Ligand SMILES: [Fe+2]
C-alpha cells in the first residue's frame with residue numbers, strides 16, 4: 414500500500430523487514446532515535462526486526478517513533494502495543510528531554526555566549542539575544558519538568574492499573590504547548606536582525622543547531638501527541654471498563 418509522507422511524496426511506512434542501514438540512509442534523523450533507544454551501530458545487512466531484537470528493543474515502538482516522525486498519515490494500531498512497550502516509550506521521551514536540556518541546549522548556550530562576548534559585540538544587541546535565549550531555556554525547562562514530574566508519573570500509574578483522580582491524558586493534550594515557535598523567533602533574530610560584525614562562523618554554527626533542534630522538537634511533539642496520548646487514552650478506557658465491570 415502507498416501512503417503520503419510529511420513532504421507529500423509517496424513512500425511506504427517503515428517496516429521491520431527493511432534493512433536498518435537503508436532506513437537510516439533515507440532519514441538521518443533516525444540516528445537520534447537509535448541512540449536514545451540504546452541500539453548499537455554495526456548493522457551489516459540486518460533488518461530492523463533483527464537489529465531491534467539483538468539490542469532488546471521493541472521493533473514496534475522503534476518503528477512507531479520513526480513512522481510518526483516521518484509520516485503525517487501514520488496511525489499506529491493502539492491494541493497492538495503492550496504495557497511494557499508504552500513504558501519503553503516513556504523512557505525514550507524522558508531520555509529525549511535529558512538530551513535536549515543537558516546536551517543540545519548547553520551547546521547552543523555556548524554559541525550564544527561566544528557571540529555576545531565577541532570583540533566588537535554591541536552590548537544592546539547582545540543583551541537582547543542573551544535575554545531571549547535565557548527566557549526560552551526557562552520555558553523549555555518548565556515544559557519538560559511538567560512532563561517528567563506530572564505526565565510521565567501519571568502514565569506509569571496508568572500502566573500499573575491505577576488512575577489518578579482529577580487528571581487525564583486529555584488534559585495534558587489540551588494544554589500541550591508548542592516549544593518550537595520561540596526557536597523560530599531566535600533563528601529570525603540571528604538571520605535578520607543581528608548586525609554584521611559578529612563571528613559569522615559561530616552564528617552559522619548556531620543557526621544549524623537551531624534548525625536541527627527545531628526538527629527534533631517537532632518530531633518529539635508528534636510522538637507525544639500522536640503516540641503517547643492515544644496509547645494512554647486507550648489504557649484509561651480499559652481501566653474504566655474494568656472498574657465498570659464490563
Ligand atoms: Fe516532551
Ligand SMILES: [Fe+2]
Pocket residue numbers: 556560589634637
Ligand atoms: Fe511536550
